[in-house]
Amino acid sequence: MRPFAYRRPADARAAVEAALDAPRAMYLGGGTNLVDLMRLGVAEPDLLVDVAGLPYDTIRETGDGGLEIGGAVRNSDLAAHPAVRRDRPMLAQALLSAASGQIRNAATVAGNLLQRTRCAYFQDVSKPCNKRIPGSGCPAIEGDHYNLAILGHSAHCVATHPSDMAVALTAFGAAVHVEGPGGRREIGMPGLHRLPGDRPEVDTVLDPGDLITGLTVRPLPFAARSRYRKVRERASFAFALVSVAAALDVEDGTVRDCRVALGGVAHAPWRAERLEEALRGRPATEGSYAEAADAELDLAEPLRDNAYKIPLARKVIVRTLAELGG
Amino acid sequence: MERGETAVRAEIALRVNGEERRVVADTRTSLLDLLRERLGLTGSKKGCDHGQCGACTVLVDGRRVNACLALAVAHQGADVVTVEGLADGDEPHPLQRAFVENDAFQCGYCTPGQLCSAVGVLAEAARGWPSHVTADLAADGVELDEAEIRERMSGNICRCGAYPGIVAAIREAAGGGTAR
Numbered sequence: 467m468r469p470f471a472y473r474r475p476a477d478a479r480a481a482v483e484a485a486l487d488a489p490r491a492m493y494l495g496g497g498t499n500l501v502d503l504m505r506l507g508v509a510e511p512d513l514l515v516d517v518a519g520l521p522y523d524t525i526r527e528t529g530d531g532g533l534e535i536g537g538a539v540r541n542s543d544l545a546a547h548p549a550v551r552r553d554r555p556m557l558a559q560a561l562l563s564a565a566s567g568q569i570r571n572a573a574t575v576a577g578n579l580l581q582r583t584r585c586a587y588f589q590d591v592s593k594p595c596n597k598r599i600p601g602s603g604c605p606a607i608e609g610d611h612y613n614l615a616i617l618g619h620s621a622h623c624v625a626t627h628p629s630d631m632a633v634a635l636t637a638f639g640a641a642v643h644v645e646g647p648g649g650r651r652e653i654g655m656p657g658l659h660r661l662p663g664d665r666p667e668v669d670t671v672l673d674p675g676d677l678i679t680g681l682t683v684r685p686l687p688f689a690a691r692s693r694y695r696k697v698r699e700r701a702s703f704a705f706a707l708v709s710v711a712a713a714l715d716v717e718d719g720t721v722r723d724c725r726v727a728l729g730g731v732a733h734a735p736w737r738a739e740r741l742e743e744a745l746r747g748r749p750a751t752e753g754s755y756a757e758a759a760d761a762e763l764d765l766a767e768p769l770r771d772n773a774y775k776i777p778l779a780r781k782v783i784v785r786t787l788a789e790l791g792g
Numbered sequence: 793m794e795r796g797e798t799a800v801r802a803e804i805a806l807r808v809n810g811e812e813r814r815v816v817a818d819t820r821t822s823l824l825d826l827l828r829e830r831l832g833l834t835g836s837k838k839g840c841d842h843g844q845c846g847a848c849t850v851l852v853d854g855r856r857v858n859a860c861l862a863l864a865v866a867h868q869g870a871d872v873v874t875v876e877g878l879a880d881g882d883e884p885h886p887l888q889r890a891f892v893e894n895d896a897f898q899c900g901y902c903t904p905g906q907l908c909s910a911v912g913v914l915a916e917a918a919r920g921w922p923s924h925v926t927a928d929l930a931a932d933g934v935e936l937d938e939a940e941i942r943e944r945m946s947g948n949i950c951r952c953g954a955y956p957g958i959v960a961a962i963r964e965a966a967g968g969g970t971a972r
C-alpha cells in the first residue's frame with residue numbers, strides 16, 4: 467500500500483477544499499471498499515479525506531412523506547429506520563441482503579453508491595483491465611464473465627455495478643446531493659452511474675472533488691408494497707448474479723403504476739423503463755408480467771457464458787411482481 | 793515503497809477494553825494490525841484481511857465491525873472492545889460460557905471474531921433490527937431463531953464447520969434455551 471496523508475475536515479466545504487489539495491486525494495467513508503482496493507494496489511490515493519464523521523449522518527422524514535438521508539449514514543442504520551422498514555421494504559431488503567452485519571455497520575450510504583465493480587480482473591493488478599488502466603484491454607470479454615453484464619455493456623468493459631442498495635434507490639428515482647468545487651447540485655438516479663462506453667475508467671458522472679452529502683427519496687406511497695429479491699451463489703454474504711427491486715400499484719386487477727430496477731446485469735443499476743411502460747394499464751397477471759419482462763430483456767446482449775441471466779432475470783421479475791400483485 | 797514516497801505517521805489515541813491507549817503509527821495501519829502488533833492484543837485474528845471471514849471482528853463504539861478494513865487513524869477517540877475485553881474479570885462473558893458448553897469451536901481460530909460478532913448480534917436484536925430473513929420487517933422485536941442467527945452471523949466463517957455449536961451457543965445466550 468502506498469503511503470498517504472490523512473485529514474478529517476469538519477464540514478463538506480472543508481472536505482471539498484482538502485480533496486483539491488493533493489493530486490490523488492480520495493474521500494474515505496467506512497473504508498470497506500477503499501481500504502480493500504488500496505491493499506490490493508488497485509487504489510493508490512496520496513491523501514485520504516475522511517468524510518465518515520461529517521455531520522451528514524441523520525435520516526429525516528420530510529413533511530410530505532419523503533426521506534432525506536445523509537451521505538454518512540451507515541447502511542445498517544438506514545436498513546433499521548422505521549420509515550424504511552415500514553414504507554420502503556425494497557430498500558430495507560436491498561440493504562439487508564448486502565455484505566455482512568459487520569460491513570453494513572461500517573459502510574456509509576455515499577460509499578455504498580460509489581463502491582467499485584467486483585470484476586475479478588479489475589481487482590487483480592497482474593492483469594490488464596480498461597477500467598483500471600485505460601487502453602490496456604478487457605480480458606473479461608474473452609475470459610471469465612459468467613457473473614458480468616448482459617445489458618448496456620461495450621466492447622471496452624462488461625463489468626457490473628455491485629451495489630444492492632443502489633438498485634432499490636434507482637427504482638425510487640432517488641436524488642443524490644453533491645457538493646463540489648463548483649458548488650452544489652443534484653443528480654437523479656438512474657443518472658449517477660454511467661454505462662461504460664469507451665471510457666470504462668469513469669464509473670459515474672461525478673467530477674473530481676465532488677462529495678456526496680446525502681440523498682432524497684421522494685414520497686412513493688405504493689412502495690409500501692415493494693420487494694427486493696436477490697439471486698446469488700449462496701444463501702447469504704455474496705454479491706448478486708441478478709436482483710430486482712420492484713414496487714407495484716394495483717387497483718381492481720389493473721396495474722396502475724410500477725417501479726422496477728435490476729441489479730447484477732449492467733455497469734449501472736438498471737431502471738427497467740420499458741418494462742414499466744409495458745406494464746402500466748395492463749391486467750395484474752403473470753402473463754402481463756412476463757410480457758413486460760420480455761420487453762426489457764429483449765435489449766439484452768449476453769456474453770458467451772452469461773446468457774443464463776436472461777431467463778433468470780425473467781423468472782425473478784415475474785415471481786416478484788406476482789407476489790406483489792398478490 | 794517507491795522512491796520519494798515516505799511513510800506518514802500519526803498519533804492515534806483510542807480506548808481499548810476500557811484503557812486509554814496512545815500510539816504513533818503509519819497511517820496505513822489497520823485497526824487489526826494496531827491491536828495485534830502494537831498493543832499486543834493478539835486475540836483478534838487475521839483470516840483474510842479483506843472483510844470476507846470475520847476473524848478480525850471487534851466492537852467499535854458498541855457495534856461489530858471488521859478491524860481489517862478499518863484504518864486505525866480513522867478511529868481516533870473510538871471505544872474498542874476485543875475478545876480480551878469481553879470477560880468481567882475472571883467471570884467469562886455469557887457467550888464465552890455458552891460457546892464452551894455447546895462445543896462451538898474446534899481449532900478456535902475464528903472464535904474471537906465469532907464471539908465479538910455474536911455480542912453485536914445480541915445488541916442489534918435487542919434494538920429490534922431486522923435481518924434479511926425477518927418475515928415482518930416492521931415488527932418491533934425479533935426472535936433469534938436458528939435461521940435468524942445463521943443469517944446474522946454469515947459474515948463469520950468457520951473453517952472447522954463448528955456452525956451447529958455456534959448457533960446453539962448464541963441461541964442459549966439469547967435466552968432461547970439449548971437448540972440441539
Ligand SMILES: Cc1cc2nc3c(=O)[nH]c(=O)nc-3n(C[C@H](O)[C@H](O)[C@H](O)COP(=O)(O)OP(=O)(O)OC[C@H]3O[C@@H](n4cnc5c(N)ncnc54)[C@H](O)[C@@H]3O)c2cc1C
Pocket residue numbers: 492493494495496497498499500501502517537541563564565566569572573574575576577578579580581582628629630631676677678679703704705706842843844
Ligand atoms: C466481503 C464483502 C462483501 C460485500 N458484499 C456486498 C453485497 O453483497 N452487496 C453490496 O451492495 N455490497 C457489498 N459489499 C460492498 C459494501 O457494500 C461496500 O464496501 C460499502 O457499501 C462501501 O461503503 P464505505 O462507506 O465503506 O465506502 P468506502 O470504502 O469508504 O468508499 C468507497 C468509495 O466511495 C468514495 N466515497 C466515500 N464516501 C464518499 C462521499 N461522501 N462522496 C464522494 N465519494 C465518497 C471513496 O472515495 C471510494 O471511492 C461487500 C463488501 C465486502 C468487503
Ligand code: SF4
Pocket residue numbers: 583585586587588594595596597598603604605606607614622623624625666
Ligand atoms: S469488464 Fe471492465 S472491469 Fe472487468 S476486466 Fe473488463 S474493463 Fe476491467
Ligand code: FES
Pocket residue numbers: 837838839840841842843844845846847848849858859860861
Ligand atoms: S481478517 Fe478481517 S474479515 Fe477476514
Ligand code: FES
Pocket residue numbers: 896897898899900901902903949950951952953954
Ligand atoms: S473453530 Fe476452527 S475455524 Fe472455526
